[in-house]
Structures are given as C-alpha cells and as structure tokens.
Amino acid sequence: MTSRKPPTTSSRGGGVTPAPTTTSSGLPTLSSDDMCPVCKTIRYLNRDMEFLINPECYHSMCSACVNRLFNEGPNQCPYAGCHRTLRRKGFRSAFFGDLSVEREVDIRRRVSQVFNQAEDDFQTLRDYNNYLQMVEDLTFDLVNGDEATKRKAEGELQQWEAEHKADIERNKRVGREQDEQSRRRLAAEREAARQRRLDAIKEAEEEKLEKIKIREAEIDNLERGGALPDQQRVQLKRRGKQAVDAAANLATSASITTTTAATDSVGKLSIRGLKEKKKEPKPEGPYDPFGGLDLQPSRYKIHPGLKHPSVEKYRLDQGHVTGGYSFEEYTSRAMFEAFAGLGVFIEDEKEVGVGLSASEVVGMGAAMAAVGGDGMDLD
Amino acid sequence: MATEDARYRESSQYRLWSFSPTQLSALREKTNAAARARISDRLLSHPLPATSSRDLSAPTSNANTPDPDGNGNSTPALPEFLTPAEELTLVGFYISETLRASEMLHYADEIKATAAMFLKRFYITNSIMTYPPQEMLIVALFFACKVESGHVNLSEYTKTFNKSPEEVLAGEFLLCQGLRFAFDVKHPFRALRGAMMELASLKDMQADLKRLDAAEARARKILQFSPLMTDAYFHYTPSQIMLAALSLADRGLAERLIQETFHFVAMEGNSADTPGANGGAGEGNNNKNRANEEKAAIIGSHLRDKVLGAVEACRDMLSRELPERKEHWTNKPFIKTQITPLRKKLLKCKDPERWNLVELQRVRRQQKLDSDDEDDGGRKVKKEEDGDVFGGELGHSAKKRKVTVKEEDPFGEPLRKVTVKKEEDPFGGML
Structure with missing residues (x-):
C-alpha cells in the first residue's frame, strides 16, 4: 500500500539522474531504490515505480518486472546465479529498507509461530529460559548461519513442527483467544469511557436545564409576588431528591455491575495487569509447636490425687509459690519418668531391633528353616 | 502416637549409651585390645622411658580412634597389661570413690549419679590405661555439677582436691569427647x-x-x-x-x-457390632x-x-x-589385696603420651597452632616440642608415681567446705 520512499536524497525535485554518492572509482552508483536491477528503469522515468520482493530469495525488482515475468505462472528469479522458482503470489513490498532485516523479521515470525509455548507451559522459569535460548539459537542459525547450518536448522524446525502440530495449534488458538479477549476488553473499556463521558455531558445538560427551569419558576414566582422561602424549600427538596436519586442510581448500577461481573467473569474485567488471584489457603488453626505430636500420657493418668508428702510442704512455701512454680509440672514429669521406657527392652532391641525379642527372632528363623526344608522336600 | 516408650527411644541415653550385655563386653574388650596395641607401640618406639627424647615418628593425633591392626608382638620389654576384667574392677573402685567424694561434698543425688555415669561411660570407649582415672574422676564430678546445674566455684572445688584449676579444665573436653557429647543422663x-x-x-x-x-x-x-x-x-x-x-x-x-x-x-468391638450393624457403625x-x-x-x-x-x-x-557393699569397696584389706596391686600394675602399663592431661592439652593446642601455619620452620618447632614433651612428662610422672603409691586414699584429707547444701530437695536441682 505504501511505496518505499527514498530515504536519503530525493530525485523528486526534477533535475538529472541523481548521483548522491560517488565511489572511489568515480562511477556513479544508484541506490537500489532508484533503479530496478532487472529492467534498469530509474525512478526518474517512472514516478510510481514500486519495488517488490519475494521471501524465497529477497531479490527486489520493480512491480513492472514482476508483472512481466511472472504473469504466466512460476518462473525463475531473474537475478544472475539465483535459480529459485518464484510465483507472483509471493511478491510483496518490503517493510524495511534493509532487506536483511526484512528477512530476519520474516524468519522470526515463522519460528515464533512454531515455537509458541508460553511461560505457563513450563514448570520453572529456568526451563522456560532454556527453551527461549534454544529457540534463539535456532533462529540465529537460520538467519546468520552458512548453508549447512541453515539447512540443519530448517530441518529441525520442520521436524518440530511436524511432531508438535497439535500443541502448536492449541497454543495458537489460546494465543488467539487471549488476543481476542484483550481486544474485547480494550474495546469494552473504551466503550465504557465513552459512555461515561456521554453520561457526564448529559447530566451537565440536564442540570443546566433544571437550573434554567428553576430560575424561570423563581421569576414567575416573583412576578406573582409569592413566598420566596417556600420556593427555596422546594428547591432544597428537589436537590435532596436529586441526591437521593443519584445515590439510588449508583447503587443499582453498582449491583448490576457486580452481577454482571459474577455472571461472566471472563473478559469483562476492567482492571488491566491484574494477575488471577490464587485461592485463599484454608485457615490452618492455631500453631502447634509439637507438629501434631500427641503428648497425652497413655500408661497413666494425671489426676489431682497424685501427691507426695515431701512435695506437699513446698506447696505451702511462699518462696516456691510466689515464683510461679507449677506443681503440676513436677507431678507430670515425675509420672512420665516413672512410666517412660517401661516397655523398652534394651537387650532385645539393641540386638535385633524394636518390637521383636531375641527368642522370637530365633523362633522365626527356625520356622523359616522349617518351611524351606518343606519346600526342598516338595521339590 | 507418641507413647512414653517412643519418647524414651529418642533420648541420647537410649540411642548412644544403651547396650546389650554382649555388646557391652565386646566393646570393653575392643577398647582394651586397642589400648594395648597402642601403648605397646608407643613403648616400643621409645623403649627406655628413663632416657630423654628420641626421634619421634609415632603419630600423636588421631590416637583416639582405636587402631585395629596394631601389632601385638610383645617383647620382654613390655609391661604386663590390665585385662578387661581388671579394668572393670578398677573402674568400679573409682566410681565408688566418686560417690564417696560427692557424699563428702554433700552433692545432690543427680550430681553424684551423673558423675558416676560419666566416668563409667568414659571408660567404655577409653581404656583406664590411656587416661588417668583419678584425674578423670575429679573432672567428671566437676562437669556433672555443671550438667546438673549445681554450680560450684572452680577454685574452691579444686582446693578441696588439692589440684590446680588447669588440671580440671584440661580433662573437660576430653571427657566430653568420650561421652560423645551426650550430657543428659536419665536417672530413676x-x-x-x-x-x-x-x-x-x-x-x-x-x-x-x-x-x-x-x-x-x-x-x-x-x-x-x-x-x-x-x-x-x-x-x-x-x-x-x-x-x-x-x-x-x-x-x-x-x-x-x-x-x-x-x-x-x-x-469391645466384637460383642457390640452383632445386632444389625450398618456400615457406619462397623x-x-x-x-x-x-x-x-x-x-x-x-x-x-x-x-x-x-x-x-x-x-x-x-x-x-x-x-x-546392694548399698551394704559400700563398706566393701572402702575397707582396707580389700583395697590392699585387690586394688593396690592393680594400681601398681596400671602405673607400669599406662600410656606414656596420654597420662598427663595438662601436658596433653598443651601439645594438642600446639599441634593445632603448628598445623595452622604450614611452613617448614613451624614443623621443626613441632618436632622439638614433642621431644620436649616426653622429657618433661617422664620426669613428672616419675615424681607422681612416688606420690600415688605412697598415698593409699585419694580423699584421705579432711574436707573443709560444703559446697552444695542438699538434703531433701524434691526437685533435684530442677528449680
């Protein structure tokens, strides 16, 4: 739609053939923008000359040449040494002046269509970064590599595309949906803003009208010589009513918005850049310093009947009581020590393990030997 | 479910210091054998204790670990070593001495018992021939006071035993190592x-x-x-x-x-669920x-x-x-016939490098310093230092031998001061 404008000197002002730069040999060189390399037409002769390229080989030529050469179907590139077969359909005007940039952008577009995973698809940020690195390496090979690496990279790309067709399609769809969503959201926001502006204007106008009406009424009243204070009251009342109305409107509209937000929460959010909130963690209850350890005694019970004469006298001693010493602590500790480890049989446990006694293990061994013997007999 | 037993199994007493009888006797025999091998090694590398230092090639560090393949080829020059049973008798004697000493000082039951157990535990993995029991006894008692939070003043404490503070402190870390840093003794x-x-x-x-x-x-x-x-x-x-x-x-x-x-x-379950038990009840x-x-x-x-x-x-x-045997451990004829010969024997077969705790600590510190600076000069100093150790140490121990043989009773002197007043504290130093 736009023809490339010559970036530097313009030959527009008429004049003879532009010679903007001179090489050391003295020969005038023409910018490729100013002369078609195929038919050697210069812009001076054809003001509407437009250069087209084909992403097959990125050789530029003027639109007249394209029409001339490729009207009758595919043909070879007219550049010397370039044997690629081009079609007319593939020609387009370059967006960038530098064709190598144009080519790189094309390649990048293509690669990004194939490798279209998002960060959410990866378990860790590191994985995602590694993936990006891999993609970038491949792209670099495609753009700057020599013939062999280019071919290799191309092969890899195609293989990946073939293998992950479904994934790519899905990601593409997701991406499209996201684009669509954000587009819709933006549109909705814009719409809402416009609506607000309109409302504001309308309101202002209404107020103006109201004011005028009131003023007229006042004047009428004055004409009739009526009571001003009464009118004032009316006015105040009206104002109050307005305020109430406005408040009610606000409330209803707010409720409407909340309901709409509730009904279709997708795509109607008006705040940009908000991450989706995670679900609230369940309330954990009070902190347990023992991590769920059950310290309830199982062999004995702590009851107030547990007393010892030599402890009792301390119970009456001011020195101990004032210090805040808890006699229950002493009782529970003494009881714990009296019963802890009663069922720990060190000789058995250290020799064979917790929960088994040496004699049992011997018995088990004998039983196993007996079973083994039986099996041997059966065989 | 944290039963009382499970909680007891978490204690260091169960994990580190509980053995079956066979394990315990095997451990004692192993310690004895390792000590024999090491001491005979040392004595052979310095055959004549009376002469001054020679070239010292025997390693001085890492001797705490038992040496399994120590050559036991005993030459006539070697003294007769204590057997595990004799060691056990001697340890028993020194524990009774510990109890007697803490009784004199009116220490709490827990302190007495902890000190005795410290000594007992220490001499399971260390032979009595390696470290002097009489010194370790004093160290263990002092350390037990700390562990059971019955604070004693070091200088006062050492005065009662006619020792210098350094002698007590020198053995402290050694004792901790021997206890495998398990200080909590659970008492009944x-x-x-x-x-x-x-x-x-x-x-x-x-x-x-x-x-x-x-x-x-x-x-x-x-x-x-x-x-x-x-x-x-x-x-x-x-x-x-x-x-x-x-x-x-x-x-x-x-x-x-x-x-x-x-x-x-x-x-109760079996009898209850017979009449029309639905799933939930089951x-x-x-x-x-x-x-x-x-x-x-x-x-x-x-x-x-x-x-x-x-x-x-x-x-x-x-x-x-039974407590009635307390007198048995202190009566004169028993000591004369049983203990004194063993102690004489012990003094002959003691470890020449380990016996003096103060010197040992000094050497270890010096080695640490020397190993820090790696230059050649430092190493030379270390060698000479070690040689010195033997000269000095032997003289010292010869003097000590005279003293220890002469005095039969390590706690014979009257004790002047009561350090911790403890009669009937039901909380056992808990407060």
Missing part, C-alpha cells in the same frame, strides 16, 4: 517419686502410708548406689531400674504397680478396635510378663551391689 530418682505418687493414690494403699515411706527410703538408698556400681544404666531404662529397686525394697509394691499399669484390654467399631489394639500394645497384659522379666533381671543385677 524422680521416677521413684512418680511411682510413689501413683501408689499413694490407690484406694487401699491410703492406710499403709508408713509402708510406702519405708519402701521409698530404702529404694532411694539402693538407687543411690547399686545401679551406679553395676551396668544397670546400660541395660535397663530408668523406670525399670526404679521398679527393680522398689522390688528390692518391697516386692509387693513393685508388682502391684506393674499389675495396675499393664492389664487386659478388652476388645467403621466406628473398626476404629475402636484399632484404638484398642494400640492401647493393648502399650498397656496390654502380654507386656506385663516381659516387664516383670526385665525388672526381675535388673533386680538380680542390683542385688549384687
């Missing part, structure tokens, strides 16, 4: 209180409180001596030791307590069953016989060293 004293509380709360015991008091007094006396002199702390848990002591004092009471604790746990019963099974595993009647057996075995062990 407070457990006895708990048992008495439980017994006194039984209905039919209310009338018999005198009997309880008498039993407690006797059991406490036993606990203060018998388990410390035997290996009970290594083979039984404090509660079992406590019950064994109680059983020695009053067999009926101990058995009563065990009967009350371990009893038949009825399986599940509830299952849960109940499981709870009952768990309960049975903790207080079931099958455990009772095992506990009774363990208490009985512990009782046998304790009855070998």
Whole structure:
C-alpha cells in the first residue's frame, strides 16, 4: 500500500539522474531504490515505480518486472546465479529498507509461530529460559548461519513442527483467544469511557436545564409576588431528591455491575495487569509447636490425687509459690519418668531391633528353616 | 502416637549409651585390645622411658580412634597389661570413690549419679590405661555439677582436691569427647517419686502410708548406689531400674504397680457390632478396635510378663551391689589385696603420651597452632616440642608415681567446705 520512499536524497525535485554518492572509482552508483536491477528503469522515468520482493530469495525488482515475468505462472528469479522458482503470489513490498532485516523479521515470525509455548507451559522459569535460548539459537542459525547450518536448522524446525502440530495449534488458538479477549476488553473499556463521558455531558445538560427551569419558576414566582422561602424549600427538596436519586442510581448500577461481573467473569474485567488471584489457603488453626505430636500420657493418668508428702510442704512455701512454680509440672514429669521406657527392652532391641525379642527372632528363623526344608522336600 | 516408650527411644541415653550385655563386653574388650596395641607401640618406639627424647615418628593425633591392626608382638620389654576384667574392677573402685567424694561434698543425688555415669561411660570407649582415672574422676564430678546445674566455684572445688584449676579444665573436653557429647543422663530418682505418687493414690494403699515411706527410703538408698556400681544404666531404662529397686525394697509394691499399669484390654468391638450393624457403625467399631489394639500394645497384659522379666533381671543385677557393699569397696584389706596391686600394675602399663592431661592439652593446642601455619620452620618447632614433651612428662610422672603409691586414699584429707547444701530437695536441682 505504501511505496518505499527514498530515504536519503530525493530525485523528486526534477533535475538529472541523481548521483548522491560517488565511489572511489568515480562511477556513479544508484541506490537500489532508484533503479530496478532487472529492467534498469530509474525512478526518474517512472514516478510510481514500486519495488517488490519475494521471501524465497529477497531479490527486489520493480512491480513492472514482476508483472512481466511472472504473469504466466512460476518462473525463475531473474537475478544472475539465483535459480529459485518464484510465483507472483509471493511478491510483496518490503517493510524495511534493509532487506536483511526484512528477512530476519520474516524468519522470526515463522519460528515464533512454531515455537509458541508460553511461560505457563513450563514448570520453572529456568526451563522456560532454556527453551527461549534454544529457540534463539535456532533462529540465529537460520538467519546468520552458512548453508549447512541453515539447512540443519530448517530441518529441525520442520521436524518440530511436524511432531508438535497439535500443541502448536492449541497454543495458537489460546494465543488467539487471549488476543481476542484483550481486544474485547480494550474495546469494552473504551466503550465504557465513552459512555461515561456521554453520561457526564448529559447530566451537565440536564442540570443546566433544571437550573434554567428553576430560575424561570423563581421569576414567575416573583412576578406573582409569592413566598420566596417556600420556593427555596422546594428547591432544597428537589436537590435532596436529586441526591437521593443519584445515590439510588449508583447503587443499582453498582449491583448490576457486580452481577454482571459474577455472571461472566471472563473478559469483562476492567482492571488491566491484574494477575488471577490464587485461592485463599484454608485457615490452618492455631500453631502447634509439637507438629501434631500427641503428648497425652497413655500408661497413666494425671489426676489431682497424685501427691507426695515431701512435695506437699513446698506447696505451702511462699518462696516456691510466689515464683510461679507449677506443681503440676513436677507431678507430670515425675509420672512420665516413672512410666517412660517401661516397655523398652534394651537387650532385645539393641540386638535385633524394636518390637521383636531375641527368642522370637530365633523362633522365626527356625520356622523359616522349617518351611524351606518343606519346600526342598516338595521339590 | 507418641507413647512414653517412643519418647524414651529418642533420648541420647537410649540411642548412644544403651547396650546389650554382649555388646557391652565386646566393646570393653575392643577398647582394651586397642589400648594395648597402642601403648605397646608407643613403648616400643621409645623403649627406655628413663632416657630423654628420641626421634619421634609415632603419630600423636588421631590416637583416639582405636587402631585395629596394631601389632601385638610383645617383647620382654613390655609391661604386663590390665585385662578387661581388671579394668572393670578398677573402674568400679573409682566410681565408688566418686560417690564417696560427692557424699563428702554433700552433692545432690543427680550430681553424684551423673558423675558416676560419666566416668563409667568414659571408660567404655577409653581404656583406664590411656587416661588417668583419678584425674578423670575429679573432672567428671566437676562437669556433672555443671550438667546438673549445681554450680560450684572452680577454685574452691579444686582446693578441696588439692589440684590446680588447669588440671580440671584440661580433662573437660576430653571427657566430653568420650561421652560423645551426650550430657543428659536419665536417672530413676524422680521416677521413684512418680511411682510413689501413683501408689499413694490407690484406694487401699491410703492406710499403709508408713509402708510406702519405708519402701521409698530404702529404694532411694539402693538407687543411690547399686545401679551406679553395676551396668544397670546400660541395660535397663530408668523406670525399670526404679521398679527393680522398689522390688528390692518391697516386692509387693513393685508388682502391684506393674499389675495396675499393664492389664487386659478388652476388645469391645466384637460383642457390640452383632445386632444389625450398618456400615457406619462397623467403621466406628473398626476404629475402636484399632484404638484398642494400640492401647493393648502399650498397656496390654502380654507386656506385663516381659516387664516383670526385665525388672526381675535388673533386680538380680542390683542385688549384687546392694548399698551394704559400700563398706566393701572402702575397707582396707580389700583395697590392699585387690586394688593396690592393680594400681601398681596400671602405673607400669599406662600410656606414656596420654597420662598427663595438662601436658596433653598443651601439645594438642600446639599441634593445632603448628598445623595452622604450614611452613617448614613451624614443623621443626613441632618436632622439638614433642621431644620436649616426653622429657618433661617422664620426669613428672616419675615424681607422681612416688606420690600415688605412697598415698593409699585419694580423699584421705579432711574436707573443709560444703559446697552444695542438699538434703531433701524434691526437685533435684530442677528449680
């Protein structure tokens, strides 16, 4: 739609053939923008000359040449040494002046269509970064590599595309949906803003009208010589009513918005850049310093009947009581020590393990030997 | 489910310092053999103790680890070593000395018992031929005071033993290493209180409180001596030791307590779910069953016989060293016939490098400093230093030999000061 404008000197002002730069040999060189390399037409002769390229080989030529050469179907590139077969359909005007940039952008577009995973698809940020690195390496090979690496990279790309067709399609769809969503959201926001502006204007106008009406009424009243204070009251009342109305409107509209937000929460959010909130963690209850350890005694019970004469006298001693010493602590500790480890049989446990006694293990061994013997007999 | 037993199994006493009898005797024999090998190595590399230093090539560090393949080719020059049994007798003697010393100083029961156990534990993995027991005794007692939070002033403490503070402090880290840094010794004293509380709360015991008091007094006396002199702390848990002591004092009471604790746990589930039990009720019963099974595993009647057996075995062990034997360990003829020869023998076969704790600590520090700066000069200094050690040390020990042989009783001097006043503190230094 736009023809490339010559970036530097313009030959527009008429004049003879532009010679903007001179090489050391003295020969005038023409910018490729100013002369078609195929038919050697210069812009001076054809003001509407437009250069087209084909992403097959990125050789530029003027639109007249394209029409001339490729009207009758595919043909070879007219550049010397370039044997690629081009079609007319593939020609387009370059967006960038530098064709190598144009080519790189094309390649990048293509690669990004194939490798279209998002960060959410990866378990860790590191994985995602590694993936990006891999993609970038491949792209670099495609753009700057020599013939062999280019071919290799191309092969890899195609293989990946073939293998992950479904994934790519899905990601593409997701991406499209996201684009669509954000587009819709933006549109909705814009719409809402416009609506607000309109409302504001309308309101202002209404107020103006109201004011005028009131003023007229006042004047009428004055004409009739009526009571001003009464009118004032009316006015105040009206104002109050307005305020109430406005408040009610606000409330209803707010409720409407909340309901709409509730009904279709997708795509109607008006705040940009908000991450989706995670679900609230369940309330954990009070902190347990023992991590769920059950310290309830199982062999004995702590009851107030547990007393010892030599402890009792301390119970009456001011020195101990004032210090805040808890006699229950002493009782529970003494009881714990009296019963802890009663069922720990060190000789058995250290020799064979917790929960088994040496004699049992011997018995088990004998039983196993007996079973083994039986099996041997059966065989 | 954190039962009392599971919580006891978490303690360092169970994890590090509980052994079966065979394990314990094997450990002692291994320690003895390692000490023999190492000392004979050292004596052979310096054959004549009287002469001054020679080239020192024997390694001085990492000697704490037993040397399994030490060459036992004993030449006539080697002295006769102590056997494991003789070592055990000597350790027993020094533990009785510990108890006597702490009694003189009126220390709390826990301090006495902890000091005795420290000494006992230390000489399981270290031979009495390697480190001097008399010095270690004083160190263990001092350290036990710290551990049981009965603070004593170091200078006052050392005055009572006619030692210098350095001598006590030099052995402290050594003792900690020997204890594998497990300082918490679980004693049966407070457990006895708990048992008495439980017994006194039984209905039919209310009338018999005198009997309880008498039993407690006797059991406490036993606990203060018998388990410390035997290996009970290594083979039984404090509660079992406590019950064994109680059983020695009053067999009926101990058995009563065990009967009350371990009893038949009825399986209620089977009888309840017969009439029209739907799924929910069945599940509830299952849960109940499981709870009952768990309960049975903790207080079931099958455990009772095992506990009774363990208490009985512990009782046998304790009855070998009843408090009445206290006099046996201190009477003159016994010491003259049994202990003195062993001590003489010990002085002949002691480890020449380890015997002097102060010197040993100084050398180790010096080595640490030397190994820090790696230059050649430092190494030379170290060598000379080590040579010096032997010259100095031998002179010192020769002097000491005279002294120790002369004085029969390490605590013969009158003790002047009572450091920790402790008669009837039920909280055992807890406050």
